[in-house]
Amino acid sequence: MRTVHVTAQGANLRLSGECLEVWLERERLAVVPVNVLETIVVHGSALLTPAAMNRVLSGAIACVFLTQDGRLKGRLEPFGHPAARLRARQALVHATPAARLVIARRVVLNRLHSQLRVLRAWRCPQQQDLPALLARVRTAASLDELRGIEGWATRQYFAAVRERFGVERWQRHRRPPRDPLNALLSYGYALLLRPAWSAIATIGLDPYLGMLHEPSRGQPAAVLDLIEEFRAPLVDFLVFPLFARLRQQDDWWEPHGEGVRLTWDVRKRLIEQFEARLLRRTRYRPSGRRETVARVFELRARDLARAIQGQGALKPAW
Incomplete structure (x- = not known):
């Protein structure tokens, strides 16, 4: 395929x-x-x-x-999917605050684990708060508290990355991306939607019923839940080194409205690197086997479905 x-x-x-x-x-x-x-x-x-x-x-x-x-x-995509029971269970968990919070905690924990893994790979000076936040995530009493902890953890993570790549004054801005680095990250995160949505659809989960994210503005909340764990090791790990190589040039981005937009050559370059990364093999922690990164998306969607059905915890992928 x-x-x-x-x-x-x-x-x-x-x-x-x-x-x-x-x-x-x-x-x-x-x-x-x-x-x-x-x-x-x-x-x-x-x-x-x-x-x-x-x-x-x-x-x-x-x-x-x-x-x-x-x-x-x-x-x-083609209409219909036979996983009616799974989607009914997903809707029930989504509507039950305590059950939903259990899975949402695991989504955030796994994202923090992946961020710490990337910081170790880059030999970044780890922020003191990041490991301590893992304990706070486990005891978060509500989704709002959990999202607040996640936001703080993300700020600490990017603070460590900024120091590593010499962009101390840079800040993450999403809509619109206000600088070339933000544009690279936003485009990379958008590329995650394709394999994540395919995995969710393959397993039969409803893409709009998430546990951490809300389906506001029609966003695919379950798909966004799934990609959280892939942001740092798949996109950030590609984007920041790419930015370090491009930053001395001035012809790879252009103004666009209130923000900036990447040129087609840079977008194609990022797409090629992203697709190549999907084909690389990595050790999948829950099974101990080496799998392609593309396959890991489907395995994570299956693990999410099992967690929703009460058949196991959503443990870190790496």
């Missing part, structure tokens, strides 16, 4: 036999056999012909639509 990213603005995806072709004006950019496709990711303005759309749906191929700056617009 493979994922195809369509980044050419104004491109058309056409069906030709059992292949999808990417055309830009009169030039054919790519040909991909349908039987090897798992996901199509459309960045910005590209179109699927009706024949291509019908073949995507009949072939159970998901199609994810992002804006040019990497924000999720929507997802096209």
Whole structure:
């Protein structure tokens, strides 16, 4: 299986036999056999012909639509999933504050574990509060308290990273990203949505019923829960070294509204590195086996489903 990213603005995806072709004006950019496709990711303005759309749906191929700056617009996927009992249980846990808090605590704990792992890999001077916050997470009495602890932990984590990469005055700003580093991080985090949503859909969980996140503004809260643990080891671990190499240049980003936007060359570079990272193998802690990072997304979604069904705790992946 493979994922195809369509980044050419104004491109058309056409069906030709059992292949999808990417055309830009009169030039054919790519040909991909349908039987090897798992996901199509459309960045910005590209179109699927009706024949291509019908073949995507009949072939159970998901199609994810992002804006040019990497924000999720929507997802096209086949209708229906047999996991009705799992979704009913998910809805019950979501509506039960005590049960929901138990899983939300594990989501935050696992994110903190992954952040500490990255700081150790980079040999960052660890912030004193980060290990102590693990104990506070375990005793958080409400979702609001838990989210407050998570926010403080994230600030401490980025403080350590800032010192490591010599960007002491930098601050994390999401909407809109106000500087090139924020734009890199936001785009990288948006790339996490595709494998996370695919994993959630594969297992049969409702993507909108999260435990830590709320489905406000229609955001896929369960998908956001799943990606928390992947932010630091997958995106931050790529973005900060990339930024260190690019920061001496001035042609890889451009003003965009009240913020900035990455050039297409840099976005493609980040996509290539991200997709390559998904194919790398890593030790999956719960089983002790080495798995591809892409496979870890599905394993984490399965672990989340087991936790929702009361069949085990959601332990750290690494």
